[in-house]
């Protein structure tokens with residue numbers, strides 16, 4: 001998961017990078033960092049915590065310069081060390097470089113072991129560090145650009161990288177374009193590259209275009225506009241899960257507004273829903289991720305939309321749950337039922353996805369304890385049966401409830417009266433059936449091979 005940003009050619013580069021990271025906080029809340037370049041030197045500040053906590057005025061004062069790259073880190077199991085925060089910085093033969101990365105390299109262990117066999121030492125568990133070593137150990141090329149290209153030849157997976165030297169930025173999106181990356185022009189000068197276009201609003205940038213799959217963009221003082229090199233033959237497979245859950249609804253990913261795709265998912269669910277004479281009183285979203293789909297469902301079905309569950313916004317996605325007792329409290333702290341509205345009523349509850357099934361089980365139970373007569377659960381994505389190895393943090397196969405149980409068993413487990421999912425075809429149609437989406441969590445097609 002994670003968010004990356006690059007700002008080039010603006011005297012407030014680090015400040016703009018911090019604003020962009022702030023608007024992409026949903027992509028990672030564990031740690032954040034920015035590297036700026038000025039007068040031939042790279043300055044880095046990174047720490048655990050939220051963007052608003054780490055980038056104080058003092059920190060931004062230190063990060064002067066007209067170019068900066070930044071990163072928000074998503075917490076994944078085990079890797080919560082500050083060393084795993086990005087950007088990753090290194091001094092090497094050609095000078096200094098700093099790298100940010102969103103995605104997941106599937107051949108990381110193989111490359112890392114080869115590097116270790118040849119004497120490399122690693123400081124972190126991050127696959128991003130592979131790229132640093134591959135660039136630094138290249139003895140045949142004396143230009144950073146060529147070294148990056150050589151390093152990418154040995155890099156397989158889903159990635160968006162930004163490599164910053166003392167005076168250039170290199171932006172690369174993998175040949176499949178799995179993770180999103182867009183280019184914008186900042187009104188006060190210079191360019192922005194960011195994981196999501198929602199970052200453009202806050203820095204006052206106009207969307208220019210998406211970075212193409214397999215493309216490298218180079219920002220340098222020699223060119224007013226970024227230089228583009230098509231490094232790899234594109235095989236476009238954008239990630240469907242960005243639309244389902246991960247991206248912010250106001251972002252436009254590869255030409256599609258995320259909110260509209262979610263609304264379509266809800267409409268499609270409603271069109272195919274066979275409630276079989278069940279009288280449903282209201283459509284209730286699981287806030288916030290289920291809201292656009294629930295609005296779509298309500299519009300399509302004519303069933304009234306009601307905020308039957310209220311969300312407390314002070315519980316973040318990174319809520320620490322040290323004990324089972326605290327874990328059980330989590331849903332209650334985050335979501336609260338509107339008793340007076342739901343008492344004695346039959347609810348059609350919509351969420352974006354079921355992963356382990358723990359959240360939906362607690363929600364159904366909470367609604368029934370609050371007096372709901374029936375809870376019909378609808379999921380605006382297909383059953384998640386396979387882990388994602390392309391940059392979305394999913395648990396291993398054994399923990400995925402739909403890998404272990406049929407739809408009927410899941411329905412029983414979460415204590416719902418009925419349960420329906422979107423089919424894979426309907427998901428494709430809801431986003432726009434003009435692309436070959438990455439759907440591996442739903443269909444197990446692990447297509448990344450080179």
Ligand code: AMP
Pocket residue numbers: 245289351352353354355356357358359360392393394
């Ligand atoms: P659960 O079924 O309890 O594992 O959690 C499902 C809920 O977590 C869904 O309602 C989503 O809103 C949210 N979710 C889905 N995928 C992820 C993810 N990769 N990381 C964090 N939350 C997620």
